[in-house]
Amino acid sequence: MENKINILDDLTINKIAAGEVVERPSSVVKELIENCIDAKSRKIIIEIVDGGKKSIRITDNGIGIFSSEVEKSFLRHATSKIKKIDDLYDLYSLGFRGEALASISSVSKLEMITKTKEEPIGTRVMVEGGKIVLKEPVGCINGTTIIIRDIFYNTPVRQKFLKSTHAETINISDLINKLAIGNPAVQFKYINNNKNMLNTPGDDKLLSVVRSIYGKDITENLIEVNYECNKFSLYGYIGNNNVYRSNKNLQHIYINNRFVKSKIILDAINESYKSIIPINKHAVCFLNMDIKPSAIDVNIHPTKLEVKFEDEQEIYIELRDFLRRKLLSSSLIGKYETYE
Ligand code: ADP
Numbered sequence: 001m002e003n004k005i006n007i008l009d010d011l012t013i014n015k016i017a018a019g020e021v022v023e024r025p026s027s028v029v030k031e032l033i034e035n036c037i038d039a040k041s042r043k044i045i046i047e048i049v050d051g052g053k054k055s056i057r058i059t060d061n062g063i064g065i066f067s068s069e070v071e072k073s074f075l076r077h078a079t080s081k082i083k084k085i086d087d088l089y090d091l092y093s094l095g096f097r098g099e100a101l102a103s104i105s106s107v108s109k110l111e112m113i114t115k116t117k118e119e120p121i122g123t124r125v126m127v128e129g130g131k132i133v134l135k136e137p138v139g140c141i142n143g144t145t146i147i148i149r150d151i152f153y154n155t156p157v158r159q160k161f162l163k164s165t166h167a168e169t170i171n172i173s174d175l176i177n178k179l180a181i182g183n184p185a186v187q188f189k190y191i192n193n194n195k196n197m198l199n200t201p202g203d204d205k206l207l208s209v210v211r212s213i214y215g216k217d218i219t220e221n222l223i224e225v226n227y228e229c230n231k232f233s234l235y236g237y238i239g240n241n242n243v244y245r246s247n248k249n250l251q252h253i254y255i256n257n258r259f260v261k262s263k264i265i266l267d268a269i270n271e272s273y274k275s276i277i278p279i280n281k282h283a284v285c286f287l288n289m290d291i292k293p294s295a296i297d298v299n300i301h302p303t304k305l306e307v308k309f310e311d312e313q314e315i316y317i318e319l320r321d322f323l324r325r326k327l328l329s330s331s332l333i334g335k336y337e338t339y340e
C-alpha cells in the first residue's frame with residue numbers, strides 16, 4: 001500500500017530532528033557548552049580531537065543531574081528549564097527546547113558522567129544511537145562530563161559531508177570564543193588535539209576575555225560603553241578609529257548573554273561609524289544588550305541564533321544615536337579622517 005501513513009518511532013523522529021540542531025561538530029559543542037552554562041558552571045573544559053569528528057569532551061563543575069533523572073535528559077522535549085510556554089517570556093537560560101541531548105545522542109556514541117552535590121555518588125551512562133546501553137554508579141566529583149565519539153556514525157550521508165578537520169576546528173574555535181566572550185564569569189579552557197588553545201580567567205571582566213583571545217592590540221583600542229534607557233541596557237566595548245576589519249569576524253553581539261545574529265543591531269553599529277572608519281570596513285565590537293525577555297522572541301529557529309524585537313525601529317534608532325554620540329565624544333577619536 002503506497003499511501004499508507006506511518007507513525008514514526010522515537011528513534012527515527014530524533015534522528016530527523018537532529019538534522020536541525022546537530023549540523024556539524026561545532027553545533028554539538030555549542031549545545032553542550034550552553035548546557036554547562038545553564039547548569040551554573042564556573043569552569044568548563046573543552047577537549048577536541050580531529051575537529052570534533054573523533055571526539056568532543058566537555059567537563060563542567062555545574063549542578064549535575066540526579067541519577068534518577070539521567071534517562072529523562074535524553075528524551076525529546078525533556079527540559080528542566082521551562083514548564084509552559086509562558087515561561088519563555090521570563091527566560092534567562094540558553095536552552096529550553098529539550099532537544100539537544102536527544103538529538104546528539106541519536107547520531108553519536110555518547111558517554112555521560114554526572115554527579116549532584118546532594119548525592120554521594122555519581123552516575124555513568126553510555127548511549128549509542130539514542131539507546132541507553134549502560135548505566136552504573138561511579139565515584140566522581142560534582143558536575144558533568146559528556147564525551148561524544150564518532151559523530152554521525154549511523155548517518156553515513158551526514159558523515160560524508162563533514163568538512164576537513166581544519167575547517168571544523170576553525171568553526172569550533174570561533175564558537176568557543178563567542179561563548180567565552182558572552183560569559184566572562186566562567187573560566188573556559190579549550191584544548192585541541194592536546195594543544196592548549198584558550199584559557200580565560202573567569203574573573204567576570206569582559207576585557208580579560210577579549211585580551212585572552214585577541215591580545216592587547218585590540219584591547220588597547222577599545223572604548224567602554226555602558227548605557228541604559230527604558231528599552232534596554234547595553235554593556236561592552238567598541239573599537240575606536242584605529243581598529244576595523246574587512247570582515248565581520250570581530251563583531252560580537254549578545255542579547256541577554258546569548259550570542260545572536262541581529263541585522264538591526266549590526267545596521268545601527270555600521271551607521272554610527274559612518275565617516276569614522278572607511279566605507280566597506282567593519283567596526284570591532286563586543287556588546288551585550290540586556291532586554292526583558294518578553295520584548296524579544298528567541299524561538300524563531302532551533303539554533304536560536306536569530307532574535308526578533310518587539311520594537312525594532314525604536315531599538316535601532318536609540319542604539320545608533322547612542323553609539324554615535326559615544327564615538328564622537330570619545331577622546332580616542334578626534335584625529336580621525338572623514339571617510340566619505
Ligand atoms: P535544554 O537545554 O533545552 O533543557 P537539553 O537536551 O540540552 O535540553 O538538556 C536536557 C536537560 O538535561 C536539561 O534541561 C538539564 O536539566 C539536563 N542537563 C543537560 N546538560 C547538563 C549539564 N551539563 N549539567 C546539568 N544538567 C544538564
Ligand code: MG
Nearest residue numbers: 031035095100
Ligand atoms: Mg540544552
